[in-house]
Amino acid sequence: MKAKLLLCAVVLFAGIAFSSCKPSDEQLQKAVTTGISAVSSAVSSEVKKGEVTLSGVVESEDLKAAVEQAAKAVKGVASVVNNIQVQLPAPVITPDQAFQTAISAAVAAGGDAFSKVAVAVQDSIVTLTGDIKKADLQKVMQVVNGLQPKKVVNSLTIAK
Secondary structure, three states: OOHHHHHHHHHHHHHEEEHHOOOOOOHHHHHHHHHHOOOOOOEEEEEEEOEEEEEEOOOHHHHHHHHHHHOOOOOOEEEEEEEEEEOOOOOOOOOOHHHHHHHHHHHHHOOHHHHEEEEEEOOEEEEEEEEEHHHHHHHHHHHHHHHOEEEEEEEEEEEE
């Protein structure tokens, strides 16, 4: 009977000792915040019963995973719920790219008459190269000038 009582006391003492060793949610919150802020300042965290919930917006999947790993690396964290959203940056389209696309589409719409015409755009200056029939030259120039480039450099060769 004394052995059972002693065993119960040891188990009770061990339970109290282990539960008091676990960091509090406040301590975990501080540690997690420190860890994830080294990776990204755009992410916030919340800790409840050792479970960390991450939220915010980052630019890549790699950054999302790195923040999650930083939270998991904190001693005492039971689990991590990663609610971070990935928002890819918008592609940068230069005015020349937009102009190139519009002029190339307009020239391509001219069909076989403009099939040997190549278009290059730099600083809103259009350069036309290739071969064209004399009868189609005025048409291609009207198409290109209709899009109002800064300047048109006509390097076309007139085919007979």
